[in-house]
Amino acid sequence: MSFIRAKEIPPRSGNWYDYEVKTIHEGGKVIQKHIRYIGISGRSSGRASGSSPRASRPVISIDNQSQTSHIVTCKHCHSQNIRKYGTYKGEQRYWCNECKRKFADDNTLYKMKTPAKQVASALGMYFGGMPLDSIQRQLEQDYGIRMSESGIWYWVARFSRDAMEKAREFKPKVGDVWIADETVLKIGNRNVWFWDIIDVKTRYLLASHISRFRNTKACKVLINKALKVAGKKPKRIITDKLKAYIKGIRKTAGRNTQHIQGSPFEVDDTSTSIIERFHGTLKDRTKIVRGFRNIDNARLITDAWLVYYNFLKEHTTLRNIPPARAMGETPFKDWADIVETARTAPEIQADDYVVSRQTKVESKRLTKADRSLVRHIQSQALYPPKGG
Numbered sequence: 001m002s003f004i005r006a007k008e009i010p011p012r013s014g015n016w017y018d019y020e021v022k023t024i025h026e027g028g029k030v031i032q033k034h035i036r037y038i039g040i041s042g043r044s045s046g047r048a049s050g051s052s053p054r055a056s057r058p059v060i061s062i063d064n065q066s067q068t069s070h071i072v073t074c075k076h077c078h079s080q081n082i083r084k085y086g087t088y089k090g091e092q093r094y095w096c097n098e099c100k101r102k103f104a105d106d107n108t109l110y111k112m113k114t115p116a117k118q119v120a121s122a123l124g125m126y127f128g129g130m131p132l133d134s135i136q137r138q139l140e141q142d143y144g145i146r147m148s149e150s151g152i153w154y155w156v157a158r159f160s161r162d163a164m165e166k167a168r169e170f171k172p173k174v175g176d177v178w179i180a181d182e183t184v185l186k187i188g189n190r191n192v193w194f195w196d197i198i199d200v201k202t203r204y205l206l207a208s209h210i211s212r213f214r215n216t217k218a219c220k221v222l223i224n225k226a227l228k229v230a231g232k233k234p235k236r237i238i239t240d241k242l243k244a245y246i247k248g249i250r251k252t253a254g255r256n257t258q259h260i261q262g263s264p265f266e267v268d269d270t271s272t273s274i275i276e277r278f279h280g281t282l283k284d285r286t287k288i289v290r291g292f293r294n295i296d297n298a299r300l301i302t303d304a305w306l307v308y309y310n311f312l313k314e315h316t317t318l319r320n321i322p323p324a325r326a327m328g329e330t331p332f333k334d335w336a337d338i339v340e341t342a343r344t345a346p347e348i349q350a351d352d353y354v355v356s357r358q359t360k361v362e363s364k365r366l367t368k369a370d371r372s373l374v375r376h377i378q379s380q381a382l383y384p385p386k387g388g
Contacts, residue, residue, distance in 0.1 A: 002035060023087065030087075075103040109342060118143050119155050120335035126156050127308045159335070160304035162342045166331040167307045173327050175201030176235040180222065180245065181275045182214060183282075187298050194282075194302060195222040197237075198275050199230075203315055204323040205278070205306050206230055210299050219248030227252065238262050238272060278309070 002022040009017055018038040024031045073080050074096040085095035085102050095102050108115050118139065125135045132149040140146050180197040195218060196208040207225035211218035219242075227233060236258045239245040249259045262272050282305060311330055314320045324330045332338050 004038065005032075023092070025087075025090075072105045074099060074101070075105075075109070076101050109339070114145065114147070116339040117336060118145065119159070120339045122147075122152055122155055123159055123335040123339070126152070127305065127312070156304075157300060159338055159342060160300060160307075163307045163311075163332070163335075163338045164303055166338065166341075167311060169331050170311075170324060171231065172199075172202065172204050172206075172229065172310075172324065174199040174204055174206065174230050174232075177201065177238065178206065178226065178234045178236070179238045179272050179275045180219075180226075181240060181272055181279070182242070183279045185210070185298060185302075187295055192295065192298065193218065194279075195219070196275065196278065196306075197222055197226045198278065200238075200274060202323050202327065203274070203318060204327075205309050208302050208306050210295065210302060214242070214244065216244045216248045216251075219244045220252050223248060223252040233257055236260055240272060281309075 002020050004018055005021050006016045006018050020035045020038060021032045022035055024033050071080060072082060072094060074082055074094075077096060077099040079096055079098040081097045082094045083097065085093045087093060088104075091104050091106065093102055093104055106115070109119070112119075121142070122135050122139060125138060126132070130138070132152050135152055136147055136149060139152075177200040178197050179200060180195070182193050182195045184191045185194045186192075193211050193214045194208065195211065197206050198204065199206060206229050207222055209218060209222045209225060211221070223237075233253050234257055237245075237249055237253065238260045239249075240263060241261050245261075246259065249257060282302070309323075311322050311324045311332065312334065313322055315323060318326045322330075325333070332341075
């Protein structure tokens with residue numbers, strides 16, 4: 001690996017020149033060998049009071065194999081105010097003068113050894129319908145890495161939350177006719193109800209919700225979520241014959257919103273076939289997963305699937321582009337954008353594969369019933385969904 005460095009010749013003259021240099025390790029010593037002269041440097045000759053010339057100029061990295069160069073930026077805060085900070089196992093390390101942290105320019109994320117491109121590829125496979133064991137084999141075939149299924153599931157959980165967080169910044173421009181429906185999902189040995197609502201004009205999924213009961217309360221939660229995302233009330237909402245929609249829509253959207261009861265078998269504009277098609281796509285994914293392990297995993301994946309459906313999945317009726325991209329600029333274009341701009345220190349959630357020591361210590365002071373509950377939560381957290 002070689003780099004472009006600027007030198008002041010003669011010292012304190014204000015005349016700066018660029019050279020390509022290479023770091024060589026000989027007998028425990030580190031030597032910077034000049035490879036070639038490039039030309040007069042574009043950096044300023046003047047020094048600001050109290051400023052360091054080393055911190056003000058960007059560091060440029062040159063890949064000898066591909067003969068390409070790029071400006072090195074901090075992996076944590078994306079600042080160019082960096083400097084070299086030695087090597088580790090032959091790999092150059094850098095120090096950021098802004099956030100005071102070190103990093104390597106190797107396209108990996110904070111505390112991760114796998115490059116972002118490979119993580120993004122695994123996420124695309126998962127939401128594309130592949131089970132975890134198939135993703136495991138594909139990564140080994142394509143990149144020569146052997147990842148555990150729990151490691152892949154950690155990527156899915158972590159970056160799904162990042163995708164949902166970025167998607168909240170997007171304000172969709174939806175129409176005035178929405179379709180709401182519900183379907184059954186299997187969690188363990190019991191069934192729950194998955195509610196969702198979609199805009200007819202843009203095919204944008206406004207909201208989804210998982211509940212244990214098929215009642216008015218769950219319907220109200222769904223409609224309120226959709227109103228918050230859309231920022232307006234629709235003129236019409238089309239649903240099936242479920243009575244819970246009657247009171248739920250009236251109490252949330254108001255009497256000015258017309259409620260139409262249709263079915264997927266109608267041939268006019270009261271058909272709910274659009275959202276039934278989405279349910280079929282979602283269930284194709286859950287068949288691969290073979291059901292969710294717990295309700296937290298179900299909510300995480302269904303919310304992430306909503307982001308995938310709106311921002312990443314191509315739609316034939318929209319000229320093979322996602323609904324959000326058809327509206328204009330989006331916060332991300334693919335999984336690579338999400339992974340590369342992810343938070344450097346993710347928060348640990350209850351359904352991650354981490355059980356703290358504090359939880360185990362506190363469990364000793366609980367009752368027998370509570371200790372049984374803690375053990376159940378820990379077992380749910382330590383193992384991914386079966387087959388998915």
